[in-house]
Amino acid sequence: MKLGLDISGGDFAPKANVLGAILALNHLPDNVEVVLIGREEEIHPILKENGGDFSRLSVVNAPDIITMKDHPTRAIPQKPNSSISVGFELLAKKEIDSFASTGNTGAMLVGSIYKVNAIPGVIRPCITSVLPIVEGGNSIILDVGSNADCKPDVLYQFASLGSLYAKSVMDIKDPKIGLLNIGEEEGKGNLLTQSAYKLMKGSDDFNFIGNIEGRDLFNGKADVVVCDGFTGNIVLKQAEGIYSIAKEIGIEGTYFDRFNYENYGGTPILGVNSNVIIGHGISNDVAVKNMLCLSYDVVESELTRKIKEAFK
Incomplete structure (x- = not known):
């Protein structure tokens, strides 16, 4: 299982997000990999500072950032190399099983609807x-x-x-x-x-x-x-x-x-064709860790498949 995480979103990015991913490794099964999506030059120094075995962490470079000030509808097409846009591309191609972000909520909603689409029947x-x-x-x-x-x-x-x-x-x-x-x-x-x-x-x-x-x-x-x-x-x-x-x-x-x-980490977007989790913009490392744990629970429960079957 691969859980995608936007490293560039949120008030305390990138450090809180990378540290949250490191914390999550201790709570997720050994077969789970966390894919860090963001600026490589910011991610690797944080990993190096904290040491340890990060074989279950991988990095996908995404040099641009969709900020809280960006217009949600225009941001994704205008910033195709942003962490949110790249995350949705990976999700749409099924290269990750879920995508979580503490960044621009509007952009996450827009990306969910236009990149992975609503489940047929969901209004x-x-x-x-x-x-x-x-x-x-x-x-x-x-x-x-x-x-x-x-x-x-x-x-x-x-x-x-x-x-x-x-x-x-x-x-x-x-x-x-x-x-x-x-x-x-x-x-x-x-x-x-x-x-x-x-x-x-x-x-x-x-x-x-x-x-x-x-x-x-x-x-x-x-x-x-x-x-x-x-x-x-x-x-x-x-x-x-x-x-x-x-x-x-x-x-x-x-x-x-x-x-x-912090206890809950985030919430899934219900009714879209894949597993998308939105976290609080002020999330610290503990909240990010819990957001990833929720991502795992949502994927493991096959919630999206069950919603698709219910709305056939």
Whole structure:
């Protein structure tokens, strides 16, 4: 198995990304190789500084960088030698089994759709985030930012994608699917959530439990929380804010520690033809290590194949 990693993306690139790859070697099986995609002249000195056996690391030179300021749609064709563009070329040619980056999220989404394409039948690929449950374990929420405006059939597909992810990667046998709304009753919400509820009610594709409210996000009422990307991104950023405030005022506790993005590393783009993982732009070496471990789990679970079969 070959896991591709963008070395040039993120606030602390390239050092944090290379060090994260080195850390990951201790947590990944011996048959896994990590392919470092970026500027050779920056990667090799970092490896040399840290010594050790790096026979399971390989380097693919990509001299250009897509920055956070680059326009996502134009960046990939304008910078074909960038680490993100080269990573998607390798992924499209099946020379790597997954591609992960902490760089420009928009460019990663564009590359996923135009370089490896959406799975036939998937209207809108989406991204997820983890919701730590008070009593232990995690649930997920989707979408969290890639689709600000959605239609009811798109939310229905998010439920299917989230259910497949929860089963395959999180090992939840029959995940409970909840629709995030302003009330639990069937008739509550705006036109979008009311219509989505009607589609999802009684579905044979997933275990729909009905509407859930914001107060239920962290109590495990639903294993998968479905919403449009605008709402999901607000939830995600609020959770990050709560964690930051807790740290700032000195609140200690294992539960609050589970809000730390480092623990999860990143999120797969669900609904595209290969395994693409997006990490946080401020990722340090520990977060990059966990992003690679997630990449391994996604590939090993054959999540993409299962989504393709479900959407035939």
